[in-house]
Amino acid sequence: MKGSGAATSPAQEPTLALEKLELRLLLEAIHGSTGIDFRGYSPASLKRRVLARVKAEELPSISALQARALHAPECMQRLIAGITVHYTTLFRDPGFWVAFREKVVPILAGERSLRLWVAGCSSGEEVYSLAIVLAEAGLVERTRIYATDLSENLVEQARAGVFPLRLMKEYTANYLAAGGTRSFSDYYSADHEAAILSAALRRRIVFARHCLATEGSFNEFHAILCRNVTIYFAAALQARVHELLFASLAPAGILALGRAEAMRGLAHEDEFEPLDVRERIFQRKSAATA
Amino acid sequence: MTVPLVVIGASLGGPSAIRTVLAGLPADFPWAIAIVQHWRADHDELLPDALTRGCPLPVAVVFDKEPIQPGHVHLARPDYHLLVEDGHFALSLDAPVNYARPSIDLCFESAAEALGPAVTGIVLTGANDDGARGLARIKALGGRALVQDPSGAECPTMPQAALAATAPDAVLRLAEIAPWLTRAAGPTLRPSP
Incomplete structure (x- = not known):
C-alpha cells in the first residue's frame, strides 16, 4: 500500500502500515535465524500465509509470531512449512x-x-x-x-x-x-x-x-x-x-x-x-x- | 499515480450481469477494471467471450505481475486467486476460500489493502456469500462499495450477503451501474470523493 496518501482512512492506516513493518521484520528474522530468504516474495499471498500462521498459533500479532519462532525451533519449522506449502496435484492442468x-x-x-x-x-x-x-x-x-x-x-x-x-x-x-x-x-x-x-x-x-x-x-x-x-x-x-x-x-x-x-x-x-x-x-x- | 481500480465479483448469473455493466461503459472509461467470476477451470478459454462480448474496452485474462492498466478490463484466471499489489496483479494457487478459487473476498481484500480509497468494489449476482467480507474491507479502508439490487438479481444471495456485511455507497439495478461508474470516474483520471 501507499504510505503517503493523506486521503487514506485514518483508522485503518496505522494497522496496515504496522503489519507491513512487522512482516518485513519477520522475514529478516527468518533469514537471520535459518538462512531461508523470503524477502523477495510477492507480498499479498505471503502476508496471508503468515497471518494464517499467526491465527493457527493463537497469537495476537506477527511480532508475537516472530518472538515465538525465534525461540522455538518447532514453531519456526511450522512457519516455514506454512509459507512454502504449495497446493498442487498429480497431472495438474x-x-x-x-x-x-x-x-x-x-x-x-x-x-x-x-x-x-x-x-x-x-x-x-x-x-x-x-x-x-x-x-x-x-x-x-x-x-x-x-x-x-x-x-x-x-x-x-x-x-x-x-x-x-x-x-x-x-x-x-x-x-x-x-x-x-x-x-x-x-x-x-x-x-x-x-x-x-x-x-x-x-x-x-x-x-x-x-x-x-x-x-x-x-x-x-x-x-x-x-x-x-x-x-x-x-x-x-x-x-x-x-x-x-x-x-x-x-x-x-x-x-x-x-x-x-x-x-x-x-x-x-x-x-x-x-x-x-x-x-x-x-x-x-x-x-x-x- | 495510483490507477483507480474497479473490482467486480460475481458468481451464478454473473456472465450476463457483467456483460450488461461493461457494455454500458464508454470506450474512454479511464479506470482499470478487474473481474472475478467463479468459473470452471476446464472451460477457461470460454471466459473472455462469455463475460465481455460487447465491451468497448480492451479485455485480457490476467498474467502474473501484470500491471493494472487504466481503461482495461482484467479478468481473473480460473483456478487461480487474483490478488492486487501496488500497481500490479499477483496470482496464487493457495487453497480455495469457501470453495472458491478465484475468491472474490481475497481479491477485494488485497485491493483494499494495496490501493485504499482508489478502489471501488461491486458485488453482483451469486448463490453464495463470497465478496461480502471483501466489500466490507474495501469500505473500511476508504474505498467505495456498490451492490446490485437483490430484487433484480438473477440470484440475490450474494448481494444480500454483501448488504448484511457493509453499508454500500449505492444499491443499484444492473443498468444503473455503468452510468454510476462513469460519473464517479468523471472527466479526469482522479476519483471524486
Missing part, C-alpha cells in the same frame, strides 16, 4: 501434459541421455507426473530427473512419494485427461489411507534441497519445469530466477512455466520460441538461430 507428450517428448527422444529439472518440486506431484510420462514414452531409462525445493521437509515428502489414497480418484481422472493410456493404479499401492507410488518411478529421480532465491545453477538441462513456482515471487526475484533457469538450459532446451506466467519483459524473452502458447512451453533457440 492435464492439457499441459497432453502438450508435453505431443510436443516435448519427440524433441527429448532425439537425445541419448537426458537431464531434466523440476525446479520447486514441492511435495513431488509434478516430478512423479513427469516420471510417468517419460516412462510411458520409453525415455525414462536414459533420463535423470533432478527435483529440488528450498524446503527440506518438502523434499523429504517428495522423496517418500506417498499421497493420500482419497485423492487417487481425482488423480486418475487427471491422468486419463492428460493422455495416460495405462491403468493409473499400476503406479501405486494402497496401504490404509495412503497411496505409495511405485519405487520404479523414483529410480531415476534425484531429490535435493536447492533455493531458487539464493543459489546458482548446478547443471545444464534438456528441459526445466518450473510451473506455478515464481508466481509467489515479486518481480525482482522473478527476474533472478528467470536468469538462473536460462543459465541452466541447454541450447534448444525446453522451459515449461505455469499457465499464468508470462515470458514478456524478462531478460531472455527473445531467446525463446513458444512451443505451446497456451500451456506456456518454450524452447530455447539453439546457438545457430539465436
Whole structure:
C-alpha cells in the first residue's frame, strides 16, 4: 500500500502500515535465524500465509509470531512449512501434459541421455507426473530427473512419494485427461489411507534441497519445469530466477512455466520460441538461430 | 499515480450481469477494471467471450505481475486467486476460500489493502456469500462499495450477503451501474470523493 496518501482512512492506516513493518521484520528474522530468504516474495499471498500462521498459533500479532519462532525451533519449522506449502496435484492442468507428450517428448527422444529439472518440486506431484510420462514414452531409462525445493521437509515428502489414497480418484481422472493410456493404479499401492507410488518411478529421480532465491545453477538441462513456482515471487526475484533457469538450459532446451506466467519483459524473452502458447512451453533457440 | 481500480465479483448469473455493466461503459472509461467470476477451470478459454462480448474496452485474462492498466478490463484466471499489489496483479494457487478459487473476498481484500480509497468494489449476482467480507474491507479502508439490487438479481444471495456485511455507497439495478461508474470516474483520471 501507499504510505503517503493523506486521503487514506485514518483508522485503518496505522494497522496496515504496522503489519507491513512487522512482516518485513519477520522475514529478516527468518533469514537471520535459518538462512531461508523470503524477502523477495510477492507480498499479498505471503502476508496471508503468515497471518494464517499467526491465527493457527493463537497469537495476537506477527511480532508475537516472530518472538515465538525465534525461540522455538518447532514453531519456526511450522512457519516455514506454512509459507512454502504449495497446493498442487498429480497431472495438474492435464492439457499441459497432453502438450508435453505431443510436443516435448519427440524433441527429448532425439537425445541419448537426458537431464531434466523440476525446479520447486514441492511435495513431488509434478516430478512423479513427469516420471510417468517419460516412462510411458520409453525415455525414462536414459533420463535423470533432478527435483529440488528450498524446503527440506518438502523434499523429504517428495522423496517418500506417498499421497493420500482419497485423492487417487481425482488423480486418475487427471491422468486419463492428460493422455495416460495405462491403468493409473499400476503406479501405486494402497496401504490404509495412503497411496505409495511405485519405487520404479523414483529410480531415476534425484531429490535435493536447492533455493531458487539464493543459489546458482548446478547443471545444464534438456528441459526445466518450473510451473506455478515464481508466481509467489515479486518481480525482482522473478527476474533472478528467470536468469538462473536460462543459465541452466541447454541450447534448444525446453522451459515449461505455469499457465499464468508470462515470458514478456524478462531478460531472455527473445531467446525463446513458444512451443505451446497456451500451456506456456518454450524452447530455447539453439546457438545457430539465436 | 495510483490507477483507480474497479473490482467486480460475481458468481451464478454473473456472465450476463457483467456483460450488461461493461457494455454500458464508454470506450474512454479511464479506470482499470478487474473481474472475478467463479468459473470452471476446464472451460477457461470460454471466459473472455462469455463475460465481455460487447465491451468497448480492451479485455485480457490476467498474467502474473501484470500491471493494472487504466481503461482495461482484467479478468481473473480460473483456478487461480487474483490478488492486487501496488500497481500490479499477483496470482496464487493457495487453497480455495469457501470453495472458491478465484475468491472474490481475497481479491477485494488485497485491493483494499494495496490501493485504499482508489478502489471501488461491486458485488453482483451469486448463490453464495463470497465478496461480502471483501466489500466490507474495501469500505473500511476508504474505498467505495456498490451492490446490485437483490430484487433484480438473477440470484440475490450474494448481494444480500454483501448488504448484511457493509453499508454500500449505492444499491443499484444492473443498468444503473455503468452510468454510476462513469460519473464517479468523471472527466479526469482522479476519483471524486
